[in-house]
Structures are given as C-alpha cells and as structure tokens.
Amino acid sequence: MTKKTKKGKKSTENSSGLIDITQRKFRWSDYLAEKIIKGVAYLSITIVVLIFIFVFRESFPIFKTGKAPAKTEASAEVQETYGEVTDQSNAPEVQETYGEVTDQSADSNVQETYGEVTDKSSQSADSDKSYTVSAGSGFDDNRSALKSLLTKDWVPVSENPRYGIIALIIGTFKITVISILFAAPIAILAALYTASFASRRMKEIIKPTIELLAGFPSVVIGFFALMVLASFLQSMFHYDTRLNSFVGGIAMGIAAIPIIFTITEDALTAVPKTFNEASLALGASKWQTAFFVILPAATPGIFAAVLLGIGRVFGETMIALMATGNAALMGLNPFESVRTLAATIGAEMAEVVFGDTHYNVLFLIGSLLFIFTFILNAIAEFYVKGKLMKRIQGK
Amino acid sequence: MIKSFKNNIKGILIEGLTLSSALLIIAIIVVMIAVIVIGGKDQISWEFLTSFPEDGMTKGGIFPAIYGTALLVIIMSVAAVPFGTITAIYLTEYANENAIIAKVIRFAVRTLAVIPSIIYGLFGLGFFIKFVGVQMDNTFMGGQLKWGQPNILWASLTMALLTLPVVIVSVEEALKTVPKDLRAASLALGATKWQTIWKVVLPGSISGIMTGTILAVSRGAGEVAPILFTGVAYYVATLPASFSDQFMVLGYHIYVMTTQSANVDQTLPIQFGTTLVLLALTFILNISAIVLRYRIRQKKSN
Numbered sequence: 001m002t003k004k005t006k007k008g009k010k011s012t013e014n015s016s017g018l019i020d021i022t023q024r025k026f027r028w029s030d031y032l033a034e035k036i037i038k039g040v041a042y043l044s045i046t047i048v049v050l051i052f053i054f055v056f057r058e059s060f061p062i063f064k065t066g067k068a069p070a071k072t073e074a075s076a077e078v079q080e081t082y083g084e085v086t087d088q089s090n091a092p093e094v095q096e097t098y099g100e101v102t103d104q105s106a107d108s109n110v111q112e113t114y115g116e117v118t119d120k121s122s123q124s125a126d127s128d129k130s131y132t133v134s135a136g137s138g139f140d141d142n143r144s145a146l147k148s149l150l151t152k153d154w155v156p157v158s159e160n161p162r163y164g165i166i167a168l169i170i171g172t173f174k175i176t177v178i179s180i181l182f183a184a185p186i187a188i189l190a191a192l193y194t195a196s197f198a199s200r201r202m203k204e205i206i207k208p209t210i211e212l213l214a215g216f217p218s219v220v221i222g223f224f225a226l227m228v229l230a231s232f233l234q235s236m237f238h239y240d241t242r243l244n245s246f247v248g249g250i251a252m253g254i255a256a257i258p259i260i261f262t263i264t265e266d267a268l269t270a271v272p273k274t275f276n277e278a279s280l281a282l283g284a285s286k287w288q289t290a291f292f293v294i295l296p297a298a299t300p301g302i303f304a305a306v307l308l309g310i311g312r313v314f315g316e317t318m319i320a321l322m323a324t325g326n327a328a329l330m331g332l333n334p335f336e337s338v339r340t341l342a343a344t345i346g347a348e349m350a351e352v353v354f355g356d357t358h359y360n361v362l363f364l365i366g367s368l369l370f371i372f373t374f375i376l377n378a379i380a381e382f383y384v385k386g387k388l389m390k391r392i393q394g395k
Numbered sequence: 396m397i398k399s400f401k402n403n404i405k406g407i408l409i410e411g412l413t414l415s416s417a418l419l420i421i422a423i424i425v426v427m428i429a430v431i432v433i434g435g436k437d438q439i440s441w442e443f444l445t446s447f448p449e450d451g452m453t454k455g456g457i458f459p460a461i462y463g464t465a466l467l468v469i470i471m472s473v474a475a476v477p478f479g480t481i482t483a484i485y486l487t488e489y490a491n492e493n494a495i496i497a498k499v500i501r502f503a504v505r506t507l508a509v510i511p512s513i514i515y516g517l518f519g520l521g522f523f524i525k526f527v528g529v530q531m532d533n534t535f536m537g538g539q540l541k542w543g544q545p546n547i548l549w550a551s552l553t554m555a556l557l558t559l560p561v562v563i564v565s566v567e568e569a570l571k572t573v574p575k576d577l578r579a580a581s582l583a584l585g586a587t588k589w590q591t592i593w594k595v596v597l598p599g600s601i602s603g604i605m606t607g608t609i610l611a612v613s614r615g616a617g618e619v620a621p622i623l624f625t626g627v628a629y630y631v632a633t634l635p636a637s638f639s640d641q642f643m644v645l646g647y648h649i650y651v652m653t654t655q656s657a658n659v660d661q662t663l664p665i666q667f668g669t670t671l672v673l674l675a676l677t678f679i680l681n682i683s684a685i686v687l688r689y690r691i692r693q694k695k696s697n
Contacts, residue, residue, distance in 0.1 A: 033589040034489060040478055041485035044503040044563070047556055054521040055514060186416045193413035206417050208685050213424050215610075215681035216674070217617025219646040223670050224427050226653055227434075254427075257420055287406040308509060315511020317620035318646070322654060342513045342620075349517070349624045354525065366517040370510065377509045381502060 055370055059363035061355075149361070154328040154339070156348065156358045163361045165368075167328040171245065171338030172314060175324065178249025178334055179256055179313045184306050187260035195268035196290035207265070214258035222322035225251030230323065239335035241325055246334045248324035252316050256309040263308060267301020267388070268294055300388040304380040311376045315369055317342040341365050428678075431670050438668030452630060452652065453661055457669050462634050463547070463642035464676075467622070468612045470551035471558060476608050478555075479562025486563070487570040488592055508560035512620040519553030519625035520545075541639050548638035550626030557621050558611035565610060565688070569603015570596060572694055606687040613680035617673065619646040629655070645673040 151164035194206050230247045237246075271294050279289040295302075320326075325337025326347065345362050352359040442456060449455030482500070490497035528542035528549065536542070573596050581591040597604075619627070628641035629651050635642040652666045653659060659666075 027587055027589075030587045030589040033592075037481050037485045037489060040481040041490070041500055043478060044482060044500055044507060044559065047559070048503045048506050050522060051510065051514065051518045054526065055517050058517070058521045058525075186419055189413045189416035190420055193410070193417045197410050197413060198417075206421065208689075209421050209424060211685055212678070212681055213420070215613055215617075215677050215684075216427070217619075217646055217677055219617065219619050219649050220431070220670055220674050220677075221427070223649055223653060223666070224430060227666075228430050254423060257423075261420070285402060285406050287409045288402075291409065311509050311511075315513060317511070317513040317623075318650060322650065342511060345513050345517065346620055346623055349520070363517060363521070366514055370514050373509055373511055373514075374506060377506055378502075381505060 051370070055363060055366050059360050059367050062357065062360045062364060149364075152330050154344070156361070161358065163358070165341070165361075165365060167330050168339055168341050168344055168365070169368075170330060170332075171324075171328065172340040172342075174245050174332065174334065174338055175249045175252060175320070175340055176310055176313045178245060179251075179253035180306065180310055182250055183253035183256040183309060183313075184260055187257045187305075187309075188264050188302060191261050191264035191268055192290060192295060195265055196294060197286070210258050210261050213254070214262070216255070218255055218316060218318040219322075221251055221255050222319040225254075225319060225323035237335070241335065241337050243323055243325035243337060244335050245324055245338040248320055248338065248340075249334070251319045251323045252313045255316060255319060256312045259312050260305045260309040263305035264298070264302050267298040267305065270301065270388075271297045297391060298388075300384045300391065304384040304388075307376045307380045307384075311373045314376075315342050315373055316340075317346040321346050341369055345369075428674070431667065431674055434667035435664075435669075435671030438664045439671060443668055444672070447632075448630065452656065452665075453658065454665075457645065457648060457665070457672065459631065459634055460643040460645045460648040460669065461672065463627075464616050464645045464673075466547060466635060466642065467551050467554060467644060468615045470548065471554040471615045472608055472612060474552055474555035475558045475562050475611055476604070479559050479607060479611075480566050480604055482559075483563050483566035483570055484592060484596075487567055488588070488596065504560045504563050507556070508564075512557060512618050513623075515553050515557045515621040516623050516625060518556070519549055519621060523549040523552055524625060545624060545626040545628075545641060546639045547626050547635050547642045550622040550642070553621045553625045554615045554618065557618060558615050561611045561614055562604075562607040565607030566600065566603050568688075569600035569606065569691055572603070572691055573599040602687050602691055606684050606691065609680050609684040609687070613677045613684065616680070617646055617677050619644065619650055622647070645669055645676070649673065 148162040148164050150166060151162060152166045153162040153164040154167055155162045190206070190210070194203050198206065225247055226243070229251060230242050233247055233250065234242055239246075275293055275297055276289055279293040280286075284293070320340040320343035324340065324343065326339045326343060327337035328339040328344075329336050345365055348358070349362050352362065444456060444461065445458050446456035447458055482504070486497060486500065490500070524543060524545060528544070531542040532538060532540060542548075577595050577599065578591055581595045582588070586594065622644065626641055627644050627647045629643075629647075631641055631643055633640075649666060649669050652662050652669065656662055
C-alpha cells in the first residue's frame with residue numbers, strides 16, 4: 001500500500017493534470033504503523049536467532065578452552081578461583097584467590113588465556129566476576145570434559161567429573177522410541193477414524209476432547225504417571241524398578257498423542273474429495289478407500305505429524321523428571337530407569353556454578369536438543385510439505 | 396459373494412480398530428481427570444486455596460503458588476499478546492504470502508512453537524538473567540546484584556516467548572475470518588490501511604485475540620520447564636511484591652512436592668489438591684478457548 005501511495009504522490013508531482021486513482025495523501029500515522037508492525041513481526045526471527053546465539057554461546061567455552069594452551073605446571077589439583085565464589089567453594093585442594101586487580105597484572109601464560117576467557121564473557125555477559133573460571137587447571141578440566149563427552153559415564157559432581165552424554169542420548173532415544181511406538185499408531189488410527197468413518201456428531205466429541213489433552217500441563221501428566229500409571233504398569237508387567245523408561249515413554253506418548261492426532265487429521269482432511277469419490281465410484285468400500293487411498297495420499301503429512309511428535313517427546317522435561325527414574329543407565333531394557341537429555345538440564349542447572357564446566361556442558365546438551373528439534377521442524381516444514389503438495393495436486 | 400462378505404468383515408474390523416483407538420485416547424483422558432479429581436476433591440477448600448504452606452510444606456494451603464501463577468500469566472500476557480497480535484497483523488494484512496520474508500517469519504514462528512520448553516529456560520538464563528540482567532545491574536545498580544538473578548520478570552518474559560506462537564496462530568486465524576469485502580468497503584470510503592485495520596479488522600477479530608490470550612495463559616500456567624531456573628522458587632515466605640522477587644508456581648509446587656520432598660506420602664493430599672487446582676484452571680481456560688474458536692470457525696463457514 002505504501003508503494004502505491006508513493007507512486008501516487010510521484011505521479012501528482014510529475015504530471016500536472018492527470019489524476020491517479022491510487023492517489024492518496026501520504027500519512028505519517030500510516031507510514032509509522034506499517035514500519036512498527038513490520039519491525040515487531042521481525043521479532044520472532046530475532047528471537048530464534050537470539051536463542052540460537054545465546055544457548056550456543058554458553059556451551060562454547062568447552063571447545064574454546066580445549067584449544068587453549070594448558071599450563072603444564074598447573075596440576076589438575078590446583079584450582080584457581082576468584083571473585084565472590086571463593087567464599088563458598090570448599091574444595092580441599094590448594095586454592096589461589098585472585099582479586100579483581102590481578103586481572104590486569106598479566107604476564108604469564110595463564111593470565112593471557114585467562115584474559116581471553118574474561119574478554120569473551122565480559123563483552124557479552126558482564127564484568128562482574130562472580131563466576132568461577134578455573135584457569136590452567138580449568139583447561140585440563142575442559143579438555144577432560146571434552147574427552148569424556150563421548151564416554152558413557154555421567155558423573156558431573158565428583159572429584160573427577162565426567163560428562164559422558166552417550167548414556168543420556170541413548171536414554172532419550174529409548175524413551176522416544178517407546179513413546180512413539182505407543183502414541184503414533186493410536187493417534188493415527190484415531191485420526192483416520194475421525195476423518196473417514198466418524199459421524200459428524202462423533203467428530204464433534206472426539207476432536208475437542210483430544211484438543212483438551214493438548215492443553216494438559218506436562219506436570220499433570222507427569223504426576224499422573226508417577227502416582228497411578230507407574231503402579232498400574234508395574235502390577236501389569238511385574239518388573240522391578242517402578243519408575244523406568246517404559247512408564248516415562250507411555251506418559252510422554254500421552255503428551256504426544258494430541259500433536260500427532262491433530263496434524264494427521266489435518267493431513268487426512270486435506271486430501272481432496274475427488275480422491276474419495278473416485279475410489280468409491282470404482283467400487284471400493286469405505287474402509288478400502290480410507291486405507292488404500294486416503295491414508296497413502298496423506299503419508300507425508302502423517303510423517304510430519306510423527307516428526308513433530310518425536311520433537312515433543314525429545315524435549316519433554318517435566319514428565320522425564322518425574323516418571324523415568326533419572327538414572328543414567330546404558331542398557332536397552334525398557335524396564336530400567338533412564339535419564340534423558342532434557343531432564344538432565346532440568347535437574348542439574350539450578351545447582352551448577354555459573355561459568356563452570358558442568359554449566360557449559362548442560363548448555364551443550366541444550367544446544368543438541370535445539371539443533372535436533374530445529375532440524376525435525378525444518379524437515380516437517382519444507383520436505384514434507386513440498387511432497388504433500390506434489391502428491392495431492394499431482395504436479 | 397463370499398469375497399464381499401469377507402470384505403465386510405474386514406471393514407468392520409478395521410473400522411472397529413480405528414474407533415477403539417479413538418476411544419482409548421478418550422479413556423486415557425477420562426481416567427486421568429477422574430483419578431486427579433477423586434484424589435484431590437477432599438483437599439479443596441477455601442482455606443486450602445487462600446492460606447500459606449505450613450510446617451515445611453506438609454500442611455496448609457497453596458495461596459502463594461496460585462498468586463504466583465496468576466502474576467506470571469498476567470505479566471506474560473502483557474508482553475506476549477501485543478507482540479503476537481502485531482505479528483499476526485503483519486502476516487495477514489501487510490506481508491505478501493509468497494514474499495521470502497513472510498515465509499521466513501512463518502518458519503520462525505513454527506520453530507518457536509516446537510522448540511522444547513527447557514531450551515527457553517536456558518535462553519532465559521543465558522539472555523535475560525546473565526546478559527540483560529547483569530548489564531542492568533552494572534548500569535543502574537552500580538554492580539549490585541538485583542536483576543542478574545532469577546526473578547518473576549525474567550520468568551514471565553521467558554514464558555512470553557514460549558507462548559508467542561500460540562497467540563500469533565490464533566489471531567491470524569481470526570483475522571482471516573474478517574471478510575475481504577469489509578476491508579474493501581473501508582478502503583473505498585477513503586480510510587487508510589491503518590485506519591481500516593484499527594477500526595474494521597481488529598474489532599472483527601477480538602474473539603480471536605481472546606482465544607489466543609486464553610490459550611497462551613493456559614499454556615503459561617502449566618509450563619514449568621522454562622521457569623525452573625529463571626525465577627521460580629521452592630518456597631518463599633512472602634508474596635512477590637516487585638519484579639525482582641522470586642515466586643511460587645502451581646506446576647513447580649507439584650513437581651517439588653512429588654519428587655523433592657522428604658515425606659511424599661504425608662503430603663499426598665496436598666499434591667493431589669494442587670494438581671486438581673492446576674488441572675481445573677487449564678481445563679476451564681481450554682474449554683473456553685475451544686468454544687470461542689468453534690464460534691470463530693462457524694462464522695468463517697457462514
């Protein structure tokens with residue numbers, strides 16, 4: 001519209017007699033409104049970018065300091081802490097306390113690398129020195145942390161902290177598989193029922209009810225799993241650990257059902273009526289049409305639904321915290337406790353020291369979660385939609 | 396003949412299978428609601444809703460948690476609803492459907508909708524608290540720690556980011572139901588685009604904005620993960636009085652009582668009671684949103 005306005009203005013300036021129909025007075029209020037609205041609309045892009053930057057930034061120091069030259073004389077035992085945290089840290093090792101002034105009297109190797117770290121955080125975070133950066137030994141810490149990332153031990157709080165996230169990743173995948181195996185068939189079949197078989201009346205009952213389930217807070221589902229589902233399933237299957245990946249998986253499946261259902265239902269109803277009519281006209285029965293015509297035509301959409309369901313389960317925190325037992329075990333037995341990536345962040349972030357290796361590792365896990373769901377969403381968005389369009393429109 | 400009979404049986408079986416899946420989901424929902432209602436109904440009393448926790452949270456009510464939840468969703472809505480509405484206006488009124496920037500914004504909105512809530516928590520910690528908050532402390536407080544720690548403002552803003560896509564999607568749907576003719580008529584009468592939006596389009600989609608707000612509030616009231624480390628507290632003796640205070644929330648209260656407390660069995664009634672309150676709250680909000688949305692859709696089809 002502004003374009004038109006501008007054009008109109010120009011034409012009145014240039015040509016003397018002719019009146020342009022699109023001519024309209026240039027109004028500041030309109031111009032401003034459009035600019036502001038545009039600016040605000042860009043906000044969502046900005047937020048995504050900011051989340052990207054800030055989650056990654058906090059996990060970055062592990063890699064950064066891993067490359068920095070570690071001082072040989074600084075043994076792993078010596079911990080150098082500075083700032084207010086010193087009062088609280090009760091590590092038994094030798095401690096060197098740095099005041100803020102020490103910072104400037106830089107000469108040694110340690111100080112240089114130290115400065116680097118401080119720079120990075122002060123340009124972004126603060127000049128407040130209330131975090132622990134273990135210089136020298138910290139690099140060893142980070143190095144060993146980096147090395148231990150691909151091991152299976154998750155022992156972040158100990159004399160010799162290890163941050164093996166393999167067990168967490170396996171646990172997360174285990175739970176995801178269980179919950180999708182539970183949720184996807186049920187949700188897809190239910191969607192097929194509402195889209196193809198259900199009477200209008202039934203539809204009006206089923207759809208809002210399942211929409212209601214989407215509004216259940218995950219804490220409530222977690223509470224239900226912890227209090228009722230866990231005991232119920234235990235009495236059914238007779239396993240030892242009450243809280244395990246099976247219980248957690250089923251509970252997360254309950255959380256994922258409405259997402260899979262809604263998107264699948266949308267995809268099924270988006271299949272053109274002509275498909276349905278053609279199939280029926282050729283003599284196929286209702287169920288044959290539903291199963292062999294409508295369902296295949298909507299597969300890309302259903303695929304997207306399952307992907308988004310996976311994304312939901314993958315990042316679910318509260319149910320994982322409450323119903324999975326939270327033990328980082330490696331086994332593939334579904335009746336063992338597990339610890340997921342998201343639950344690890346949720347359980348431990350509140351207790352870590354800001355700037356600590358543990359803190360960075362938790363942010364690294366967050367980055368992994370972010371990348372994974374981002375990719376899932378991108379696939380669901382671009383690949384699947386393109387395919388769906390192609391199939392339905394026959395291009 | 397036999398073949399068609401077989402087919403019929405198969406058809407009935409398959410239809411039955413799909414029907415039973417749908418019924419299974421509904422059964423799960425009904426059981427969940429029933430269990431929580433039966434477990435919590437005796438606990439609900441005026442006193443429970445309006446008093447503070449006592450005796451190390453083993454007795455007393457949940458008033459601070461209700462208050463904190465209400466405050467959280469109010470601040471959150473104040474932040475999320477205007478921004479969400481404006482973004483929706485841009486997408487429906489200004490942006491060209493096929494323009495790249497509109498597509499990018501849509502993709503960003505959907506991405507925001509699927510990012511796990513715990514990531515928002517991390518972002519709130521890394522951005523609001525450790526970046527903005529600490530910066531504010533250094534500038535205004537002379538380095539004194541006030542904003543650079545978890546508080547209700549940062550928690551609400553984090554929650555606002557999480558609920559932004561909910562608002563955008565609902566408002567967009569409502570804006571699309573305003574007939575093109577109305578817009579054309581307004582423009583033809585000499586109103587500018589902004590006047591048209593302000594006087595014609597927005598009043599016509601108030602119910603959509605309401606739906607979006609309600610859904611956002613319901614989501615915000617139930618989510619715990621984003622505020623785990625951006626402002627929620629296990630127990631605070633006083634109600635939050637300023638933006639820089641910590642606060643209690645229903646969802647976190649449930650989580651803490653069930654997993655962190657020493658005597659889980661003793662507090663079982665309180666846990667069920669709190670869960671029932673939270674469930675009832677989100678339930679009422681969701682049902683009103685569904686009803687509103689149903690009306691909007693009917694208007695659209697008319």
